[in-house]
Amino acid sequence: MTQPTSQSSALSVQDLVDTAAGELAGINDTESLEAWRVAYLGRRGRLTLFLRGLAQLDLEERRVAGAMGNQAKGRLEELLDERSKSIREAQLTRSASEDRLDVTLPGRPLVSGRLHPTTQIVREICNAFMTMGFSVVEGPEVETDHYNFEMLNIPLGHPARDMWNTLWVDQQNEDGQYPLLLRTHTSPMQARVMESTRPPVRVVVPGKCYRYEATDATHEWHFYQVEGLAVDEGITFADLKGTLFEFARRLFGSDRKVRFRCDYFPFVEPGVDMSIDCFACDGEGSGCRICRDSGWIEIMGAGMVHPKVLAGVGYDPEKYTGFAFGLGPERIAMLKYGIEDIRLFYSNDLRFLSQF
Numbered sequence: 001m002t003q004p005t006s007q008s009s010a011l012s013v014q015d016l017v018d019t020a021a022g023e024l025a026g027i028n029d030t031e032s033l034e035a036w037r038v039a040y041l042g043r044r045g046r047l048t049l050f051l052r053g054l055a056q057l058d059l060e061e062r063r064v065a066g067a068m069g070n071q072a073k074g075r076l077e078e079l080l081d082e083r084s085k086s087i088r089e090a091q092l093t094r095s096a097s098e099d100r101l102d103v104t105l106p107g108r109p110l111v112s113g114r115l116h117p118t119t120q121i122v123r124e125i126c127n128a129f130m131t132m133g134f135s136v137v138e139g140p141e142v143e144t145d146h147y148n149f150e151m152l153n154i155p156l157g158h159p160a161r162d163m164w165n166t167l168w169v170d171q172q173n174e175d176g177q178y179p180l181l182l183r184t185h186t187s188p189m190q191a192r193v194m195e196s197t198r199p200p201v202r203v204v205v206p207g208k209c210y211r212y213e214a215t216d217a218t219h220e221w222h223f224y225q226v227e228g229l230a231v232d233e234g235i236t237f238a239d240l241k242g243t244l245f246e247f248a249r250r251l252f253g254s255d256r257k258v259r260f261r262c263d264y265f266p267f268v269e270p271g272v273d274m275s276i277d278c279f280a281c282d283g284e285g286s287g288c289r290i291c292r293d294s295g296w297i298e299i300m301g302a303g304m305v306h307p308k309v310l311a312g313v314g315y316d317p318e319k320y321t322g323f324a325f326g327l328g329p330e331r332i333a334m335l336k337y338g339i340e341d342i343r344l345f346y347s348n349d350l351r352f353l354s355q356f
């Protein structure tokens with residue numbers, strides 16, 4: 001084996017620089033550039049190994065070859081630098097033209113939120129009554145036995161309590177007297193409103209109610225109600241009929257007919273349920289899914305405020321009379337829009353909710 005000399009080293013180092021420069025000229029991306037760097041200048045790169053090999057030369061040769069080697073290293077580093085700059089510039093120009101913002105493209109549509117169907121129908125109902133002079137008030141969802149039952153002429157042990165089985169809150173109210181419960185209807189606001197105002201009273205009370213209920217297509221364990229109350233001197237059943245008839249026409253169209261039939265609620269006397277003639281079949285009835293062949297659809301309970309309820313809040317039942325009503329907005333929406341399952345309202349399915 002022949003000893004390397006500075007002359008043979010000069011030849012091979014020049015070769016190496018030429019080959020490296022040739023390869024570099026064909027490189028156009030940063031990955032290949034890095035591979036090139038490793039191949040020549042890395043720890044086991046060709047130039048690095050060359051420089052390491054110089055240790056075997058004698059002193060004079062090593063000096064000459066070492067200088068050439070270092071020059072070659074400087075040259076390769078310089079070339080690497082230039083190439084890396086030009087690759088970066090090329091990338092920038094490319095992305096500037098390819099990723100350019102085209103302001104003439106149509107925008108991506110923003111999905112706008114909307115009100116929940118219950119909120120929409122509650123507002124529609126309240127608006128109808130507001131234009132007839134009613135104000136809107138709200139009350140507590142956690143209610144006392146006192147207001148939810150007692151003040152509405154439903155004393156402990158009254159069979160009507162069975163209709164309003166509920167969720168009890170494991171706590172007493174401030175004065176420790178009455179058990180608390182999630183209100184089963186909005187009717188407790190009747191007494192609360194009358195206790196805090198003098199007649200004339202004209203209010204509607206929208207709000208959430210709760211019942212201990214096995215859910216099905218027409219029953220939810222939580223739902224909304226809108227309560228109504230009008231009390232003054234000389235209010236008669238004719239006022240009840242006129243007001244509720246007008247309400248039905250506003251919500252369901254001007255040619256609706258209404259029907260009142262006797263019903264029982266402990267806090268009204270007489271009590272009624274109110275139906276409208278079916279808007280789907282115009283009261284024809286046969287083969288109609290909405291009214292189930294009857295031609296009529298029940299939309300609310302109502303009645304003349306019971307004298308005991310008036311007396312309970314300190315109103316003189318000889319002087320004042322009034323009417324009350326309660327309706328379920330989800331049920332109204334189901335009728336109006338042909339929704340077949342009340343559970344859809346609160347199952348958070350956008351396919352349902354976004355239709356309204």
Ligand code: DAH
Nearest residue numbers: 185187301302303324325326
């Ligand atoms: N609170 C009753 C219920 O939940 C509905 C009702 C019926 C309210 C008759 C009234 C009324 O004000 O007069 O079933």
